[in-house]
Amino acid sequence: AQVGVAIVGAGPAGLVLANLLLDQGIDCVVLERRERAAVESRARAGFLAATAVETLTRNGLGDGLLARGRTHRTCLFRGERGEFTLDYSRAGRREPHTVYPQQELVRDLLTAYLRRGGDLRFGARVTRVTPGLVRLHDGDEVRARYVAGCDGHRGATRAALTARGTRTARWDHGVTWLAVLAAAGPSMAAVGYALHERGFAGHMARTDTVTRYYLQVPRGTDPADWSDDRIWTELALRMRAAEHGPLRPGAVLERTVVDLRCDVLERPGAGRLWLAGDAAGLISPSAAKGANLAVVQAATLAPALAAALAHGDSKGLDRYAEDCLPRVWRAHEFSHWMSGLLHGPAGHGPEARYGRALQYARLESLRTSRAHQDHFAENYTGV
Ligand code: RFL
Numbered sequence: 168a169q170v171g172v173a174i175v176g177a178g179p180a181g182l183v184l185a186n187l188l189l190d191q192g193i194d195c196v197v198l199e200r201r202e203r204a205a206v207e208s209r210a211r212a213g214f215l216a217a218t219a220v221e222t223l224t225r226n227g228l229g230d231g232l233l234a235r236g237r238t239h240r241t242c243l244f245r246g247e248r249g250e251f252t253l254d255y256s257r258a259g260r261r262e263p264h265t266v267y268p269q270q271e272l273v274r275d276l277l278t279a280y281l282r283r284g285g286d287l288r289f290g291a292r293v294t295r296v297t298p299g300l301v302r303l304h305d306g307d308e309v310r311a312r313y314v315a316g317c318d319g320h321r322g323a324t325r326a327a328l329t330a331r332g333t334r335t336a337r338w339d340h341g342v343t344w345l346a347v348l349a350a351a352g353p354s355m356a357a358v359g360y361a362l363h364e365r366g367f368a369g370h371m372a373r374t375d376t377v378t379r380y381y382l383q384v385p386r387g388t389d390p391a392d393w394s395d396d397r398i399w400t401e402l403a404l405r406m407r408a409a410e411h412g413p414l415r416p417g418a419v420l421e422r423t424v425v426d427l428r429c430d431v432l433e434r435p436g437a438g439r440l441w442l443a444g445d446a447a448g449l450i451s452p453s454a455a456k457g458a459n460l461a462v463v464q465a466a467t468l469a470p471a472l473a474a475a476l477a478h479g480d481s482k483g484l485d486r487y488a489e490d491c492l493p494r495v496w497r498a499h500e501f502s503h504w505m506s507g508l509l510h511g512p513a514g515h516g517p518e519a520r521y522g523r524a525l526q527y528a529r530l531e532s533l534r535t536s537r538a539h540q541d542h543f544a545e546n547y548t549g550v
Contacts, residue, residue, distance in 0.1 A: 170196050170286075171476045173301045173311035175293045175324050177206050179269065180444025180461035181317030182276035186228055187469035189285050193476055196309060197285070198301065200292035200318075207277065210348055210421065212269040212458035213373050214239075214358075217262040218550045219462040223272075226466070231275035236267035239372070242547075243355060244530055245407055246362040251534045258537075259544025268373050269458055293318065296327040298439045313472055316442040317465065320449045324442055325432070333434050338503070340427035340451055342510045343388060344369075347380040347398055351417025354378065354406075360509055361406045362526055367509045368405035370414075371455075377420070383510060390422040398422070427451035427506060431495055434488050435464075441487065443468050448495055453509060454502040459550040464491050494550060501546035508533075 172188055174181045177199035188195045199206060215223075215232065223229040240256035240263045256263040281287060292304040296316070301309045316324025329335060344367075352375050359370035366383030373379055380402055384393075399416050408414055428451060435447035444461030467490050471483025508529050512522035532539050 169310040170194050172313045173309050174315045176318035179458050180465045183462050183465035184469050185280050191473035193473050197287040198291040199289050202289050207274045210270050213266050214455040215265040216459045216548050216550045219459040220265050222466045232267040236265040239264040239266050242358040244360050255544035258540040262548040293323045296324050314440045316446040317444050320445040322446050325446050333432050335430050337430040340506050342427040343386045344425045345382045345384045346423050346425050348421040349378050349417045350420050351378050351415045354414040363405040395419045453506040456498040463550050
């Protein structure tokens with residue numbers, strides 16, 4: 168038997184696509200290498216832009232985020248010259264963010280898909296993709312008219328596409344973050360970005376009881392070297408808690424390192440294989456765009472695949488790259504700028520002094536220029 172679409176990966180991209188294809192009456196199967204509990208508990212992103220929220224709610228997938236998500240309107244910057252709060256919901260397109268943990272979104276999408284009879288196989292690791300055929304680790308095979316690669320950055324589908332000559336554009340910021348998830352309520356009202364000569368520190372509220380923090384650390388850092396105490400001491404120092412008030416401590420639930428790297432496939436698909444989300448391109452987490460791009464790309468791919476399957480109309484697929492890439496590159500451009508704002512060079516030499524002075528010039532421009540605030544807001548909340 169052959170399905171219409173075999174979707175590899177049950178992350179935000181794969182599950183949005185699966186739900187939308189089901190709506191269109193397209194038969195599909197989702198193949199996910201992990202077990203359900205692991206998929207539903209993986210904490211990563213938290214910030215959903217208005218476009219992603221609108222895409223989800225318009226397709227009947229937004230009940231959870233509307234009920235339990237929180238609205239964020241401001242972010243705060245700290246540095247050696249004090250702090251300031253930017254109300255981005257009053258600038259640019261005047262859009263707030265919705266803070267909703269990625270694992271909750273994934274749980275909602277999974278539940279919606281399975282409740283409507285969607286086919287999904289957990290513990291199904293795809294090892295090889297050839298046109299129309301997906302091979303699993305246990306030797307099983309799935310035949311499909313189209314394969315949708317939604318298996319993230321290290322998945323199997325990207326390799327299948329690049330092997331056919333699709334080129335990649337790539338950047339390494341040379342920066343690494345220790346990403347910490349703490350069993351603690353938020354320490355400040357908003358997202359906080361702290362510039363410090365010891366390195367960047369970030370605070371991202373998630374829920375009343377869980378907060379994400381980031382610490383810039385050297386490449387190659389072993390997270391096990393960072394005890395709870397060391398994390399809280401370093402965070403307090405970089406976030407200048409002595410000046411601005413203490414952080415709310417709690418047990419560290421998770422510590423992982425993330426290298427700030429990016430890449431974009433020049434063509435996110437061809438023939439019978441189409442990619443969305445991190446599989447099509449990885450964006451550094453500095454501007455929290457990854458999950459948003461995944462949702463929006465999947466929503467662009469769904470009608471294109473449906474038209475190709477239902478009416479043999481491939482115009483949407485032919486246009487898929489053009490429809491996605493300008494948005495993707497704009498997100499990368501902003502993310503790149505954000506990374507330059509947050510990370511100064513290490514050391515004390517003339518170049519380090521120059522780089523840090525630039526960081527503060529950028530921050531000062533953002534603090535004082537209404538035009539800059541509008542531009543920031545448009546990009547910060549946009550996808
Ligand atoms: P995912 O979420 O990685 O899902 C891919 C799924 O595919 C499965 N898979 C396979 N299945 C079968 N066979 C194979 N061979 C397979 N290989 C992989 C995996 O098990 C998984 O279930 O990709 P997707 O759907 O493209 O979604 C992308 C987002 O998850 C990602 O961009 C974001 O999490 C990035 N990100 C953030 N994005 C935001 O928009 N806002 C944020 O605040 C934000 N914070 C973050 C982040 C990513 C982080 N990390 C861990 C890199 C914070 C962190 C710390």
